[in-house]
Amino acid sequence: MATKSTAAERAPAAAEPGTLVLVCVAAWAVPGAAHWWLGRRQKGIVFLIALTAMFAIGLSFGGQLFAFELREPLGALAAVADIGLGVPWILAKVMGYGAGHVTAVTHEAGNTFLIVAGLLNSLVILDAFDIAMGRK
Amino acid sequence: MTSHLLILALFSLVVSTVFAVLMRDEPREQLKAGGWMFAAFVVTAVALGWLMYPLPL
Numbered sequence: 001m002a003t004k005s006t007a008a009e010r011a012p013a014a015a016e017p018g019t020l021v022l023v024c025v026a027a028w029a030v031p032g033a034a035h036w037w038l039g040r041r042q043k044g045i046v047f048l049i050a051l052t053a054m055f056a057i058g059l060s061f062g063g064q065l066f067a068f069e070l071r072e073p074l075g076a077l078a079a080v081a082d083i084g085l086g087v088p089w090i091l092a093k094v095m096g097y098g099a100g101h102v103t104a105v106t107h108e109a110g111n112t113f114l115i116v117a118g119l120l121n122s123l124v125i126l127d128a129f130d131i132a133m134g135r136k
Numbered sequence: 137m138t139s140h141l142l143i144l145a146l147f148s149l150v151v152s153t154v155f156a157v158l159m160r161d162e163p164r165e166q167l168k169a170g171g172w173m174f175a176a177f178v179v180t181a182v183a184l185g186w187l188m189y190p191l192p193l
Contacts, residue, residue, distance in 0.1 A: 046157045054150045061137075109143045116147070120154045127158050 020132055027128040029086040031121050034128035047124050054117040055088045063110025064100025065092060078111070084118030084125075141182075148177035 027034035032047030066079040082098075083089055092098045098114070101107055130136045137143060156170030 042163070043157050046153065050150050050153050050157075057146065061143075105138050106143065109147075113147065116151065120151065123158060124154070 020129065023128050023132045024125055027125040028084070028121070031085065031088075031124060035124070035131070038128065038131050040131065047121075051085065051117050051121050051124070052088055054113050054120070055085050055092075058110045058113030058117060059092060059097050061106035061110030061113060062101030062104035063098070063107065063112075063114040064102075065089065065098030065114060078115050081115040081118040081122075084120075084122045086121070089118070144181050145178060148174050148181075152177060 023034045023037065026037060030048065031051035032044035034044075035041070035047060036044030065082050066075045068076050068079040068083075070076055100111070104110070127136070137146075152170045152173035155173055156166045160166045160169050
C-alpha cells in the first residue's frame, strides 16, 4: 500500500552550499535533471518530456526567443523567462531557431509556450532546491 | 495547427501536468489534480471567451 512519506522519512538533505548550487544549475540546464539526481525519477522524466516538448512546440509555432534589451522592458522580461529553460534555450540560440515568424497565425501562442516553459522550469528549480534542503 | 481550442487544450495539458507533478507526490493524486486543473483551464478559458464575445475590439 502506498503511503505518504514525511520529510523526516525521506532521503537526507544535500545541505552543503556547493551541492545546492550544483542542484540548481542542473535543474536550470536540463529540466528534471535535478529531480532525477535527487531520486525523484518519475518527476524528473515528466519535467524533461513536458518542458522540452513545450519549448519545441513554441519554436514550431513560430515563437520568438526574445533578446534582453532594457529599451524594451516587456521584451527583457520575456527574455529572462526564455532563459529559464537552460540548455534547450542555448541550443535553439546556437542553431538559429527562435527568430520568430511574426506573420504566423500561431506566433503569439508560440511566444506564450516559450515563455511559460521557462517560467515553469523556474518553479522546477525552486522545487529541486526545496528537496535538496530537505523541506519536501 | 491553427485551432485556438486545440492550442488552448495543448497548453493546458502541459501546464496542468507540470503543476500536478510539482504539487503532488503519488501518481494517483497527480492524475486527479492534473485532471481537475486541465478541466479548470479549459472550462474557464471557454467561459471567459464567451463572456468577452459581445465586447467590441
